[in-house]
């Protein structure tokens with residue numbers, strides 16, 4: 001099966017189906033379906049990604065990013081500045097819209113397999129695995 005996954009550093013995971021996440025610190029789901037390199041900063045054609053970053057408790061924290069230069073909330077994945085200045089009524093995340101979502105490794109593996117299947121022949125969608 002064709003795999004679009006891109007591995008970074010020590011990326012000898014091969015094309016086998018991903019069964020565990022040993023050694024992986026972050027998984028990034030990229031969506032470049034709207035992306036245009038000449039309009040990727042403020043021109044309206046941005047790349048987006050969702051990161052799953054490993055926490056010390058073994059779960060994964062979900063956050064969002066974009067190639068756009070505008071304020072973009074990593075907690076809810078919208079073009080908003082939700083970073084809270086006032087420490088009294090904010091979440092532990094530091095943002096006013098809530099906590100970062102978390103996922104278990106099983107849930108993340110499900111997401112990976114679903115993503116790979118949905119976007120199998122579409123290079124505008126790809127996953128990056130970070131081991132550092």
Ligand SMILES: [Zn+2]
Nearest residue numbers: 073076082097
């Ligand atoms: Zn937000």
